[in-house]
Amino acid sequence: MKITVIGAGAMGSLYGGYLSTKHDVLLVDTDKNKVEALNETGLVITEPDGSKKTYPINAASETKTIGAQDLVIIFVKALFTESALKSNLSLFGPETYVLSLQNGAGHQETLMKYVNKDQVLIGTTQHNAAFLSPGAIRHGGQGITCIGNLSGETEPLEKFKIAFEECGFPVELSDNIGKLIWHKLFTNVTLSALTGVLQVPMGFIVSDSNAWSMTKALLKEAVAVAKAEGHEFDEAVLLSEIEAVSRKSPDGLTSIFADLRDGRRTEVDTISGFIVKTAAQKGVSAPNHAFLVNMVHAMEGKIKN
Numbered sequence: 001m002k003i004t005v006i007g008a009g010a011m012g013s014l015y016g017g018y019l020s021t022k023h024d025v026l027l028v029d030t031d032k033n034k035v036e037a038l039n040e041t042g043l044v045i046t047e048p049d050g051s052k053k054t055y056p057i058n059a060a061s062e063t064k065t066i067g068a069q070d071l072v073i074i075f076v077k078a079l080f081t082e083s084a085l086k087s088n089l090s091l092f093g094p095e096t097y098v099l100s101l102q103n104g105a106g107h108q109e110t111l112m113k114y115v116n117k118d119q120v121l122i123g124t125t126q127h128n129a130a131f132l133s134p135g136a137i138r139h140g141g142q143g144i145t146c147i148g149n150l151s152g153e154t155e156p157l158e159k160f161k162i163a164f165e166e167c168g169f170p171v172e173l174s175d176n177i178g179k180l181i182w183h184k185l186f187t188n189v190t191l192s193a194l195t196g197v198l199q200v201p202m203g204f205i206v207s208d209s210n211a212w213s214m215t216k217a218l219l220k221e222a223v224a225v226a227k228a229e230g231h232e233f234d235e236a237v238l239l240s241e242i243e244a245v246s247r248k249s250p251d252g253l254t255s256i257f258a259d260l261r262d263g264r265r266t267e268v269d270t271i272s273g274f275i276v277k278t279a280a281q282k283g284v285s286a287p288n289h290a291f292l293v294n295m296v297h298a299m300e301g302k303i304k305n
Contacts, residue, residue: 001163002069004091006084008034008059010129010137011101012075017043017055018167026066027059028088035059037135044136068093071160074100074107077255078270081107085114097160099147101125103188103255104270105181108150121157122177123147124184126245127169128202128252141249146184148174182226186238187245188271189222190215193292196256196266197299203250206243214288215242221286222275228282260299268296 001023005016008029016027027043029035038059046052060066069091076084081102092098092114099121100107111120126143145164147157154173161171174180191202194214198204205211216239223235259266272289279286 001071001159003071003073003163004028004063004066004069004088005073005075006088007075007077008038009075010131011125011127012073013038013043013131013137014045014127014129014139015073015075015101015169016057017045018169019164020055020057022167023163025057026063027057028061028063029059030061030087031134032061034134035061037133041135046132046136046138048139048141063088064090066090069096071163072096072098074098074102074111076102077265078102078104078107078267079265081110085110089114095119097121099123099160101145102270103192103267105185105274106270108177117150118156121147121149121160122181124180128249128254130253130258140252141245143170143245143248144172145169146172146174146180148177148180150177152176178229179231182229182231182233185271185274186219186222186233187242189275189289190218190242191246192254192256193218193268193272193289193296195254196260196268197292197295199257199261201250201257202246202252202254206246207250215239217288218292221279221284221288225275225279225282225284225286228284229278256296260296265300266296268293272296 003019003023004026005012006028008027016025019025038057043055043057072091097119098111098115101123108120124146128140130138132138152175154175157173164171191205195202205215223233226233256266272293275286275289276293
């Protein structure tokens with residue numbers, strides 16, 4: 001299968017590296033230092049147990065001569081999705097599927113500008129990874145990759161399930177993409193947002209009573225907003241899932257954490273901001289999420305100053 005991963009950050013590199021063991025994979029990134037390192041020395045992945053493996057992989061900063069792919073996986077920040085797609089139009093043919101494994105919600109509207117609705121895939125992943133240096137990442141934790149499409153038909157997705165699983169990514173297929181999008185938000189709007197403003201790894205959240213109390217408050221609000229949109233979730237089950245992610249990846253670093261640490265803009269508007277926006281539309285209160293969004297933006301402003 002011809003697969004291009006747009007965004008050679010920690011997660012894009014992780015998926016690109018693993019998938020390259022069985023498929024023709026290209027990693028695309030605008031950072032020429034990353035591209036050069038990947039082409040010269042390969043991708044080095046440090047696993048949770050400390051072991052290391054080098055994956056020979058192709059990388060590029062532009063794709064004008066690459067041609068149509070079977071699958072394009074989007075791993076750039078949400079605020080860069082549109083520009084990334086516009087810059088890589090040669091990758092999209094009549095049978096190209098596009099999969100977003102990005103944080104947050106609302107990505108399908110952007111993807112449908114470039115491929116047919118039936119070829120838009122939305123996914124979630126329980127894997128996490130951290131960027132170490134150009135050509136090197138740390139794999140922090142493993143889990144399920146869940147994929148769905150907008151039609152709810154899973155049969156066309158079986159080939160991608162097989163492709164991922166033969167490379168070490170267990171996959172579940174979803175016939176309810178709306179609920180899948182919400183499900184992936186719950187971890188993002190709790191662990192990701194909180195670890196960002198607190199500047200702590202994921203394990204801190206479950207180990208600290210105050211942080212865990214905030215997590216429960218954020219989850220309660222998010223579940224109420226989801227319910228207002230017609231999606232029922234068991235709050236206790238979700239809380240146990242969030243706890244498991246925190247415990248399984250105690251040293252894991254979320255994207256909002258890394259962005260604030262490194263002085264970059266975050267994706268908070270498509271994560272916690274999505275909760276705030278939807279809550280306002282549905283007449284539901286979400287003050288804790290509104291506070292977090294303002295806090296993250298204030299930290300971004302502080303960095304700029």
